[in-house]
Amino acid sequence: MASLWFLIVALMIVGYVVLDGFDLGAGVIHLIVGKTDAERASVIRAIGPVWDGNEVWLLAAGGTLYFAFPLLYASSFQGFYLPLMMVLWLLMLRAIGIEFRHQSSSPVWRHFFDTAFSGASALLAIFFGAALGNVIRGVPLGADGYFFEALWTNWRVGPNPGILDWYTVVAGVVALVALTVHGALYVTLKTEGDVNVRSRKVVSALWPVLIVVTLVSLAATLYIRPEVLTNFKLVPVGFAIPALVVGSLLGIFFYHRSGKEKSAFISSCLYLTGMLGGAAFALYPDLLPASTGERYSLNIYNSATGSYGLRVGFVWWAIGSVIAIGYFVFLFRMFKGKVSEAGGYGH
Numbered sequence: 001m002a003s004l005w006f007l008i009v010a011l012m013i014v015g016y017v018v019l020d021g022f023d024l025g026a027g028v029i030h031l032i033v034g035k036t037d038a039e040r041a042s043v044i045r046a047i048g049p050v051w052d053g054n055e056v057w058l059l060a061a062g063g064t065l066y067f068a069f070p071l072l073y074a075s076s077f078q079g080f081y082l083p084l085m086m087v088l089w090l091l092m093l094r095a096i097g098i099e100f101r102h103q104s105s106s107p108v109w110r111h112f113f114d115t116a117f118s119g120a121s122a123l124l125a126i127f128f129g130a131a132l133g134n135v136i137r138g139v140p141l142g143a144d145g146y147f148f149e150a151l152w153t154n155w156r157v158g159p160n161p162g163i164l165d166w167y168t169v170v171a172g173v174v175a176l177v178a179l180t181v182h183g184a185l186y187v188t189l190k191t192e193g194d195v196n197v198r199s200r201k202v203v204s205a206l207w208p209v210l211i212v213v214t215l216v217s218l219a220a221t222l223y224i225r226p227e228v229l230t231n232f233k234l235v236p237v238g239f240a241i242p243a244l245v246v247g248s249l250l251g252i253f254f255y256h257r258s259g260k261e262k263s264a265f266i267s268s269c270l271y272l273t274g275m276l277g278g279a280a281f282a283l284y285p286d287l288l289p290a291s292t293g294e295r296y297s298l299n300i301y302n303s304a305t306g307s308y309g310l311r312v313g314f315v316w317w318a319i320g321s322v323i324a325i326g327y328f329v330f331l332f333r334m335f336k337g338k339v340s341e342a343g344g345y346g347h
Contacts, residue, residue: 001310002300003285005068008317010280012064016057017128017276018182018269019328023051025183027094027121028176031114033187033198037107040114042339044098046190049335051098053328055091060324067313071145071303072287079139079147080131083163087127094120122176129175133168136279137161137224138291145298147290157224159291170220174213178272181206181252185265188256192338203256203264211249214275225289228282238281245274 026047034040066073077084097117101110134149140160141147152162184202187195221228232238251267283289287303290296304310 001307001314002068002304004314005064005304005310006280006284006287006300008314009061009064009068010277012057012061014273014276016054016061017179018272019057020051020054021125021179021272022183022186022265023047023054024121024125025179025181026187027097027117027183028125028180029184029187029199029202030118030121032202033184033195034114035194035198037110039195040101042191042195043187044101045339046187048098050328050331052095053331056324064317068305068310069287069298069300069303070305072298075141075146075298076288079149080134080163082151083127083131087124090120090124090127094124125176125179126172129172130164130168132175132276132279133171134163135288136171136221136228136283137165137167138289138297140292141288141290141296141298142292143296145296145302157291161291167220167224170213170217174217177206177210177213178275181210182265182268182272185252185256185261185268189261189265190339200256203252207249207253207256210252214245214249231282231284238278241274241278241281244270245278248274 026043030040030043034043062073065076093116097113097115097120101113101117104110104113137157139147139149150162152164153160155162155165157165157167181203184199184206188199188203191199248267248271252264252271255261255264255267285300286297287300288298290298305313
């Protein structure tokens, strides 16, 4: 059951990144593709019906983590207390930017809230990438299963690293570029006119950058943690995951160039799924590796709740997930099509 819950947590994190990722990406390019107030409003309308619902998956993933792996939850929230508080404030600032821009007729305040929305979105993408970088690199766990990390130390990867070092910064850059492309593809899919054209230009400009940072992150990961290849060697079918990443990158390029907007966006979803799925596959059964030694790592065996709780919890999780997925399918179908100039959705 612990392995099943590892898979469930991984799937929920992937779901959150794919869904809220395009919201974040749309926020990053908000000031770039929207030159007028009306154009910026169209970007907001493109994500408006779904952005707050997408963030629910972050809360759901956290709740699932708390239930299935309580020691990991407690250790992570204690060790990452400072960045978690920063993430919460950024989430609130982003929501304030979206909601309050419509409540003021002052151009100055509207620009302020637009900037808050865009800046918070970019910083959240970087922070989420750095967080994944910390998990892959490892944290200084002690024998009690807890740790503390300063925001940064000497920027080097070692037994006692900071939250930010050269590797986690690389991970943050990868996340920023990937989610910006993801968001630009979604805005392209949902808008028309000048906003659509500018969003397409963002994708065209950043696709080569995404290739480069993906390769750099792979090389950096193999350099600091070569043991990530162990599971791929033990279970060769796992090499289908990097093949998915390569294929999805090519799909973004060819579908975007041929104007197949939906296929290009789906390719971006597959890219994010492949990157995160590859990380989960490489880490299994570890949940939070220890930079202080493998014996201190938190894994599915020393962090999971009791087997009875996991069995009963799976039943309720399955019921809740069916309801949530059904709601999201209904929501996305209701608001399908492109945003019209009048503010509605075409079908």
